[in-house]
Amino acid sequence: MGGFPILSIMLLVPLAAAIICLMVEASLARSVALGATLVNLALGILLWLNYDIGGAQWQFTERAELFAGFSYALGIDGIALLLIVLSVFLMPICILASWTSITKRVGEYMAAFLFMELLMIGVFAAQDMFLFYIFFEAGLIPMYLIIGIWGGDNRIYASYKFFLYTLLGSVLMLIAMMWMVNEAGTTDIPTLMNYDFDPKAQTWLWLAFFASFAVKMPMWPVHTWLPDAHVQAPTAGSVILAGVLLKMGGYGFIRFSLPMFPEASAQFAWLIFILSMLAVVITSLIALVQNDMKKLIAYSSVAHMAIVTVGLFSFNVQGLEGSMIVMLSHGLVSGALFLCVGVIYDRLHTREIDRYGGLSINMPKYAMLFLLFTMASIGLPGTSGFVGEFLSLAGIYEVSSLVTLVCTTSIILGAAYMLYLYRRVAFGPQKNADAAAMQDIGIREWLMLGPIAAAVLWMGVYPESFLAPMRKDIAALDARLARAAPEGDAKLVAGKPRETIANEMPHVAGEHSGAGAEHGEAAEGAH
């Protein structure tokens, strides 16, 4: 791509559009926002196509010494690339989701979303520690406004909780960053990723970063802001929150905590495992008893994120790759589920599960798509959820059988609460006349849900497209972690391949088939 500053342009497009949106009236603002997000999607695809798999670790780098104390440095590796593509993919869908449901203060709403897009891309593309922090924290402001202005009944409480909770988590990280920069003498993230801090200091630094990322992730027990924020946010806000903002926590772990503090990460792996196991079981059970659809999906997000954290702290390639795929998959699937809720919420204006029922009769197309995303959330083979969860659990199995055992219940419990939700919404009798009278999804809603469905199936059937760009980066991370990796209890040894073909028929000439079968069994026993 030569010297073409594609990342800066991806930041500038939403910025310019946001400023325009603030000044024009509603219908024009919608079009401007959609246009800008589509331009960014095109740029994102261009970015992916031009990303040189197996090339330099950091590509599309840009650097300008604009500020004192830190520099404007951008650049991406495979991990960041995929998360940026996820963000730009979800944004036009969010704008479409808000097309008719947002009627008041449209210009400000669109501007807030475009600022959000700018900040999300900035977080994933920043190569300077403090630039990262600025983007990371700045996301609070538009999200605060989105929840507070356009949210549901209890929006004020939710917006405060979201803001203060995540702010408190982050400020300690800032102090840790300052200490690191003071110690290492650079703010450059790639350099810091290979800097060996004193293991004693790592403990404190890790805890400071953990405070921030655990809240963002969110991990049990600091997840309580999430259900409130989700339930009160407008549909598109929920999609962005679940789809991309939660990924910032996982991205933080994979970009900062693991490579910068490998020893401390190994030291605290037990903490992560315990919190994740508790999260899987507790939040899944909570999800099972929800009456509010959005709350149910919000709690399921916490359970899925727990799979991400155990995968990350399994210190092996399967676990790390699996976590990344779970993050991408969850971004698509939970985003899509929130959109599905939004579709029926727009018609009936309630999220209560009991008000629906038998939707597969009057909304068959909707029921089909909803089923696909339900299955993807459970982790049915063929969907993206399966690939990620399988890899993560395979990774953690090498470390601890017990953790694997507990975390695998997430698949069973996940099936329980998702199928239970689906049954109550889509199957059964049409007990409410107004729900039974709802129209099936229109062209706009197809445009929102169709691309996500395609992406979910693509990731489920051919995950290589998504694994290839990040393979080298994960391998580099694994190599960096190797010295601290804990010894697992699985003690895997590579088996010796048998010389004969596994299902080979015994070749005994001239014998009857019955005797041959008997012979075969004996031969099998002899092995």
Added chain:
Amino acid sequence: MDYGYSLYLTGPEVFLSVSGLVLTLVAAWGGRNSGRLCTILAVVALVGASVITGSLMLSDASVQGAEAFGGLYRMDTFGSFAKLLIYLASIGCLMITPRFFASGDEYRPEYPLLMVFGAVGMGMMVSAVDLMTLYIGLELSSLSSYVLASFTRSDDRSAEAGLKYFVLGALASGILLYGMSLVYGFSGSTGYGAIRAAFDGTLGTGALFGVIFVLAGLAFKISAVPFHMWTPDVYEGAPTPVTTFFATAPKVAAIAMTARIALEAFGNQASAWQQIVIFAALASIVVGALGAIGQSNVKRLLAYSSINNVGFILIGLAAATEAGASAMLVYLAIYVAMSLGSFVAVLMMRDADGNQVEAIADMAGLSRTNPMLALCLAAMMLSLAGIPPLFGFWGKFVVFQAAVQADLVILAAIGIAASVIGAFYYLKIVKIMYFDEPANVVTGKSDAAHWAVLVGSTLVVSPLGYLLTKPLGMVADRAAQALFFMV
């Protein structure tokens, strides 16, 4: 002693004093209606003083500093930096004043006069390297402030504010004088250099008391906890332009003066005063944040916010390093822009009859009735809370970075965690303006001069402000170097 050179070094003060005297004559002959003319002349005088300060700052002598009048006054980059901030803040305050008083018949030419003489006093405060000069400068600026606080004579609250400020200010001056006499008694000199030399090695109990009393007196002037009690009352009662002035220029002067006396005169005894400053810093952050939560008057809220901000600035002083001093100056510069902006925004909120709107509840839904004003004020609030990408974050950033570099990690961690408490009430203002249903109280129109100051400070506070980090950091570093040049 070369008087010519001394007069050259004290150029800004000499120029302002002469201008002040000329203004007195204009005011005396022009009568009550010359208020506007005097304001314009005062702004011109302050601009002139800024130019002189700027040219002195660029001269060769400014980094090492040069002493005037036999070591009573010192011209260096540190003093010049603080003076520029003081003059700019005073200009901003003067620009917004005449229109404020336009509705009543209260405005008189004394107002700009007092501002000019206050600026002379503040200039002397930041340049003083002798306790005597310091005290004269302090009293000159304080006397102007006492009168300004009670400027609206018909308003009881204003009179009360002036009286409170005067009584408590006199008490603080007494404490300061007592400390100065102890310091003089134990060091045998009133010059900073000599005090520094005398306070080498272990510090006796008497001398320590002197240091503590001096710092206590100064803590009153910068309204640091536990000497902050006057601030909310005075800020609330004083006319809004005067409050704007109190929150900016005298604050800069008092903080710069405190930094100079702590780092130059008591520079060898950093360990003795560091713990006092650390306590004052943390207490100010916490009390400033908690006190603001229950307020229903926006001016009182901003008063607590200024206490809170002083706490952050003192963290830079607590570091007792060059980086810390530089961070303080950067924070001060940003703080001036933020306070100026937020008070101007408050000043612009008028109801249909032109009366001031000060109740926070009346600001409800401002984003729909007056979106531009709400946007500017929201930017100010989030910036004061230190949320990136607004520029207020940078102030906190440099201060905490200095603390971390000086191995005060625990202080930095507690301070930054307490800043989250403060974020709550700043968010409350944003919430009331953006989330609540419009109360339709704020309907009055505002003057172009108000908009100019507001938009100007909002631009500084916006992310564009980060482009200033390089020049600002460079000048602040040079100023901090000058402060440590004596070492």
